[in-house]
Amino acid sequence: MSQFDVIIIGSGAGGAPIANKLVKAGKSVLVLEKGPMIDAQPQPGVGQSGFKRDELLADGPEKKLNIPGVSNNGAGYYHSHVEPDINDEPHIYLNKNGGDTATIEGYTAQVVGGGTQLYGGVSLRFTENDLRLKSFNESRVIQNDDNDDVKREARDWAISYAQLEPYYVEAESKVGINGTSANQQKPFSQDVYHPPLNPNPISQFAFNGMVTLGQQLGTNIQPYRPPLAVITQNHPASGRIMPADPESAKTSYVNRFGDPLGLKSNTWVSLLRPIKDDSNFEIRCNCTVTRLKASADQVNEVFYLDPAGIERSATSTLVVVACSAIESIRLLMLSADADSNFSQRIHQNDLLGKYFLTHCFGGASGIVPERFDKSKALDADWATDTCAVTSFLDSQGLWAGAAIYNNTSDQALPVSLFRTLGAQDLDTLWNGFTGNAGLRGDNLINYLDGNFGRGLSVSFMANQVPQFTNRIELHPSVKDKWGRPVAYIKKDWHQHDRYLMDVMAQQCTQVLRNGLGNGAPVSGGSIYMADNALARMANHILGGARFGTDPNDSVLDPNCRAWHFDNLYVTDGSFMPTSGGANPTLTIQANAFRVADHLLGRL
């Protein structure tokens, strides 16, 4: 086939739901995906997957950065087998000294399924207020916001929670998610979760601490089992079959690992594999889209490099861009550089790349008195919305709330325990261990005695204040392996972000103190304190092409169509005008299902 109803660029959270829905409705779809196809085993016990339970595959051997001019040139770096090599395709960010630093942050994963192959699968909904932070804050008192930025920059989404809610249900059911809805502070019209697996016993401390925190804050809100994108029963929608012992899904080879059994509901196994043999569906892997060409308001040709690097093109009635926010913005900017008509239309205001967002995140970690087998865990066991409700936000003068959950699989395996010692992010892996030469022999044993199977951490995920100056640009000189300008990330934390992170980190610390007793070793902190705080993104790459109802104030219309184009849509995380008080992927998926309905109405 050479003419399609829809071309979708990127097979992750923003792209795959649309492919799934349109193909099932009989429309012809071509997915162009830059990364390779790494399938799961066809069934438990059968076949072979390119994903392995192998810690060296997940964070890779060391490579040496070779990008003259950046501050970390010559430094060692690590990436998994499905993340790009940053010698070939770096992201560059403006560091606090005004220089450039290359980073692996800001990539999700480049493989069929995108970031959902590696993700922890925490699949929370946003709250009603998360989607209306402008109206919510109109007459509220906000602490630590000297210039009233929050009220000026907050935006309501172009859709309400009530409009999105059916699509949350659709995503939860088609993707395949386990969890519980009771105690979540968001309205549910239906609960389609698979039942959760038994929590790892270490998480009891977090549960107790969360219950007490609810009492201390006067909300009395109880914890719930966080929704995780891992099936725990057969999943007819995707044809996936559960192993005989569902509990065996808990391996701690979860966050940052592709799942060889495909129980983790990445978008390939849940949404694309079920349609792969349909004659109206085609996926071309190892194909990097380089630019879109438009005539008047129609994108009429999509150019891509085939697996050998040879340029080809394809055409379709509608075009959906879903490359993960930074790369989508870059693609749109590179397309604009090559085509003045495209440029005029996409730059109809100066908002493309602006209001780039990630999350305010951080938390607390502690050591529990006993040891547990943490190697049997999924990513998180308990969550609470007690810091997302209005009474709490009012008492603290916060503009928006946060989800709080405990991590169970972190530092569960021996290599990860050493690799992430004192390091929370991908750019500083191993530094804590290699910098501490005293950690050897008996001291190493003492360290293992004190930490292996005993670490418990609690995280928060909160909205970041949107700022015009937080932005994605094309780097003026650094090029990728094709000679094309790479993305340049400029961002900083707002004064209110720092305040919010301090407040939330205190709540997480309190959870652990409540659970472990006041004398227990607990420390809290947030991302803005890190040395490379300006690079950090929690793998949550959002904003930069926000949607809205006013063409002068947004890049996309309420259906995620680029204003001034008739057939160009952007559906990855870049559409978000605010980043939500929870991990973003379920919302990206729900929104993509919503846009799919709109597209069906057009075809």
Place this chain on the structure above:
Amino acid sequence: MAVQVLSLDDDYYLNFCTKHLARNNPAKSPLWQFPIIDTSPDDNHLSNKVSFIYQSTGTPPSEIGVFGTFDTLHTAIPMQAVNFDGQSTGFYALTVRVPIGEVHRYQFLVDGQPTLDPINPQRTILDDKTEWSRFFTDYCSYPIVFEEWEYAILRRLVDHILPFRNQDTQNFLNRFYDGLDKSAQYATKEGFHRLDASVGEVNYIDKLVARQEIHHLPTYKICLREIDRLLRQRNPFEEPQDMAKVYYTDLYEQMATGSVPGWNYSAYNNPNYFLQVLRRHAVLGAFSHPKYGGNAGGAGWAYLESKYQDSQGDTLFDWRAALERPLGTNPDYTG
């Protein structure tokens, strides 16, 4: 017996090739991913699927094949063109089944011309001075880049990093290896695990700097020579591998501060950095998947498994449950 040639889809190769090999500018990272060494659950992990890749950029060769010690050295096995969407990609591939634990040399035969693999950075030079491309399979225990004296010094240094040399641990490891010998599991080829008397960390490092972290090989070579020289200077009466522990502890502490009396800083200016690399490698060697050459038979993991138990005597690190057979016990994950 002739080597078994496997026929795989073109997509299989493209899924490895595009990211590393499709490009306009020369690669800045060593392309150690080639030849592709893939696992083989279909024969119980006794072999690897080894795929050679040749990339033609100019006029396509009319004949292209691979010859090497994995088969008869003298006949080249033809490679197949890899296509995408019915068109040639310039990639040629051949997949053969090679037993685990082996090292081989090979060359391409391009239009009758023997040619070193331009992608794979691994090379070996024979006594007759001929140069070959090299690969090795999983669970390999033949020394590849280090000589015997280098192994010996590394073993002594690693003993100060990892906890595997006290009496309790040694007793544990002896029991563990005896058990493995009896159960004759695949991962313990003859003599394999005894190599280090520890859990195989040095064997792991040998493989790591032969392939994935080949950029650290010169550092190791220079620093080990320097350490050998220093130790002999400090104690002219014994071979470095036989010297008392204190020689190594002193050296370790001095390297940790970066100031090593007698070190030739013009040969290598940062002994502390070498120690950092070595410590990271040692920990990886003890606890990474055994196929990379360390953590023999899972000995590093088994150490944690036996050390950490609850009051009922049940382990608190049940690593086998998640892993493929026969190394682990998971009935669903094939590895």
